[in-house]
Amino acid sequence: MNRAGENSGMGRAGAGDSPAAVLADATFVTQTPSGDLTNEQALSLLTDGLLKHASGVVARAIPATDYVAPGTTITAGAGLAGGGDLSANRTLSLSLPATGPGAGAIGGAAQLLRSLTLDAEGRVTAATASDLAAITGLLKSAAGTLSAALAGVDFETGLAREYYLELARSRLGLTAFDPTYGFFWEDFDKAASNTSVPGWQLAATGSGGNLALVPATKGGVHRIFTGTTANSVEDTWANEQLISAIGTQKWWLGVRQAVTTAITAQTIAATCLSENSVKTVGVGVFGAGSTVNFQLQYDGNFGTTFADLGVAIDTAMNLFEVYCKGDSKLYYRTNLGSEANVTPASASALSQYIISTVRNGSDTTDRRLERDFVGFLYPR
Numbered sequence: 017m018n019r020a021g022e023n024s025g026m027g028r029a030g031a032g033d034s035p036a037a038v039l040a041d042a043t044f045v046t047q048t049p050s051g052d053l054t055n056e057q058a059l060s061l062l063t064d065g066l067l068k069h070a071s072g073v074v075a076r077a078i079p080a081t082d083y084v085a086p087g088t089t090i091t092a093g094a095g096l097a098g099g100g101d102l103s104a105n106r107t108l109s110l111s112l113p114a115t116g117p118g119a120g121a122i123g124g125a126a127q128l129l130r131s132l133t134l135d136a137e138g139r140v141t142a143a144t145a146s147d148l149a150a151i152t153g154l155l156k157s158a159a160g161t162l163s164a165a166l167a168g169v170d171f172e173t174g175l176a177r178e179y180y181l182e183l184a185r186s187r188l189g190l191t192a193f194d195p196t197y198g199f200f201w202e203d204f205d206k207a208a209s210n211t212s213v214p215g216w217q218l219a220a221t222g223s224g225g226n227l228a229l230v231p232a233t234k235g236g237v238h239r240i241f242t243g244t245t246a247n248s249v250e251d252t253w254a255n256e257q258l259i260s261a262i263g264t265q266k267w268w269l270g271v272r273q274a275v276t277t278a279i280t281a282q283t284i285a286a287t288c289l290s291e292n293s294v295k296t297v298g299v300g301v302f303g304a305g306s307t308v309n310f311q312l313q314y315d316g317n318f319g320t321t322f323a324d325l326g327v328a329i330d331t332a333m334n335l336f337e338v339y340c341k342g343d344s345k346l347y348y349r350t351n352l353g354s355e356a357n358v359t360p361a362s363a364s365a366l367s368q369y370i371i372s373t374v375r376n377g378s379d380t381t382d383r384r385l386e387r388d389f390v391g392f393l394y395p396r
Contacts, residue, residue, distance in 0.1 A: 065077060065079075066082070066083060068082050084102060087101070088101070088102055089102070090106050090108070092108055094136070094137050095110065095135075095137030095138075095139055096108050096109065096110065096111055097109050097110075097111040110139070131143070131144045131145070164352045176203060176389060177199075177201045177203070177391070180201075180270055180391045181199050181201075181391070181393070183270070183337075184199070184270065184339070184391065184393035185197075185393070187268055187337065187339050187347070188266045188267075188339065188341060188393070189341070190266070195396075196395060196396055197266075197393055197394065197395055197396060198258070198393075198394055198395075198396050199391065199392070199393050199394075200254070200256065200258055200370070200390075200391065200392040200393075200394065201389070201390075201391050201392075202215070202216075202254070202389060202390045202391075203236050203389045204228070204236035204237060204238040204387060204389065205235065205236035206236075207228035207229055207236075208228075209228065210227065210228055211225070211226055211227065211228060212228060213228050213238055215254060216238075216252050216253065216255075217252065217253050217255060218250070218251070218252050219249075219250075219251045219252075220248075220249065220250050220251075221247070221248055221249040222242070222243065222245040222247055222248030222249065223242065223243025223245035223248045224240070224243060224248045224249050224250030225240070225241055225243060225250060226238065226240045226241070226250055227239040227241070230386060233386070236388070236389075237386050237387065237388055238252070238386070239276075239384055239387075240373075240374045240384070240385050241374060241383065241384040241385075242374055242376040242382055242383045243382055244380050244381060246377070246378050246380045247375075247376070247377065247378065248376055249373065249374070249375045250373070250374050251371060251372070251373045252371070252372050252373075253369055253370060253371035253372070254369055254370045254371075254390075255369070256369060257367040257368060257369045258368065258369065258392060258394045259289070259367070259368050259392075259394045259395070260364075260365065260368065261363075261365045262289065262297065262340060262363050262364055262368060263340065263344045263360065263363025263364070264342055264344065264363075265340065265394075265395050266340060266341055266342045266395060267392070267393060267395065268337065268338075268339035268391075268392070268393040269287075269289060269299075269337070269338050269339065269370070269390075269391070269392050270335065270336070270337050270389075270390070270391045270392075271299065271335075271336050271372075271387065271391075272333055272334070272335045272389050273287060273300065273333065273334065273336070273372075273387045273388065274331060274332055274333045274334065274385075274386045275300065275301050275329065275331065275384065275385055276331045276385075276386055277331075277384045278381070279301050279329060279383065280303055280307060280379055280381075281303040281304060281307055281377075282303055282376060282377025282378055282379045283303040283307075283374075283375065283376060283377065283379070284300075284301065284302055284303065284318055284374065284375040284377075285300050285301040285373075285375075285383055285384070285385040286298040286299060286300030286301060286302060286313065286318070286372070286373060286385070287299060287336070287370065287371070287372040287385075287387065287390060288313070288318070288370070288371050288372075288373070289368040289369070289370060290317075290368060290369055290370075290371045291366045291367070291368055292367075293317060294317060294364075295315075295316065295317055295364045296313060296316070296317055296318055296371075297312075297313065297314045297338060297346065297360075297364075298312070298313045298318065298338075299311070299312055299313070299325070299336035299338055299348070300385070301329055302319065302322055304319055304322075305319075305324075306322070306324060306329075308328060308329065309324050309325060309326060309327060309328055309329060310325040310327050310328075310329055310334065310336070310350065311323065311325060312325060312338060312346065312348045314346060314358065315360050315361050315362070318373065321360075321361075323346075323348065323356070323358045325348065326350070326353075327351065327353075333386075334351055335350065335351050335352065336348075336349075336350055337349045340363075344359060344363060345358065345359050346358050346359075346360060370390060370392060372385060372387055373385075
């Protein structure tokens with residue numbers, strides 16, 4: 017009830033007024049007694065704050081329990097931005113680092129393998145992509161990196177023929193099981209004797225020779241060498257003449273070989289296509305072209321013109337590819353690396369056979385070439 021009406025005409029008491037004068041101008045409530053209000057108490061005497069009503073009882077509301085206390089704010093945590101006090105609607109958003117890859121699709125083309133780097137909040141800070149289309153054949157994973165697997169190194173050479181057949185087809189843009197092409201393959205895993213490989217002819221000058229059973233090797237390796245007599249030569253060639261007009265046909269020659277001795281400007285240690293020892297296209301060591309890097313040789317017989325393969329000469333096994341797509345260019349790669357090409361002045365139009373040679377020139381030092389395999393894809 018309101019007792020202010022009993023003191024009609026009276027205003028609110030001042031600071032110096034008696035309690036009776038204050039109560040005379042106050043609003044009263046009557047309720048069941050509680051810890052906050054007695055049976056009858058002036059609301060003006062309550063502590064400042066909000067009231068709540070629960071189960072018929074009026075009591076003071078408790079900050080942070082019954083309502084959000086004044087001064088409460090929303091603070092953006094790690095990885096977030098925005099927030100503020102509750103005097104208005106607030107928005108939280110992701111805070112991306114300046115080093116992140118930015119907006120855009122993560123998936124990309126189907127042949128790309130994506131690698132994402134995340135920070136402690138799970139945000140992407142970097143994204144890289146590996147183009148699987150650039151890796152031909154079987155893949156291997158080492159230390160988290162994908163690369164092409166090498167036959168005879170990463171898997172047994174029993175699969176090598178099929179692997180390099182598919183590699184050759186892909187280089188030339190051919191479909192699988194094309195009956196208009198043949199594939200010559202020599203893995204040197206059969207020896208008629210310690211110095212004889214079936215299907216290969218041999219010719220030596222000076223102290224040149226060969227070894228079909230090479231110690232401390234596996235998978236079949238054939239070594240040809242010069243010995244220590246100056247101007248020594250060892251040639252070995254396959255009997256078959258498999259191709260002609262090499263500038264206008266599609267073909268692929270692949271050889272895995274090693275030059276296991278030091279070399280000089282006098283040294284030749286290479287595998288080639290040969291037009292009856294008149295003109296060759298070959299890969300390996302040609303000292304006249306470089307004593308630093310392996311070379312592609314063309315427009316001559318074991319000489320004349322060279323293209324640098326960009327791979328330093330060493331004594332390890334290296335995979336060399338040279339091929340033509342029927343466009344009068346020679347394409348080449350080393351160890352499954354990037355493709356490059358040259359245009360010969362005049363490509364041979366005559367029949368070709370495969371030959372490997374090692375020559376020491378005027379040096380009186382032994383030079384050696386060891387072949388792991390030779391493959392050749394040719395049109396029928």
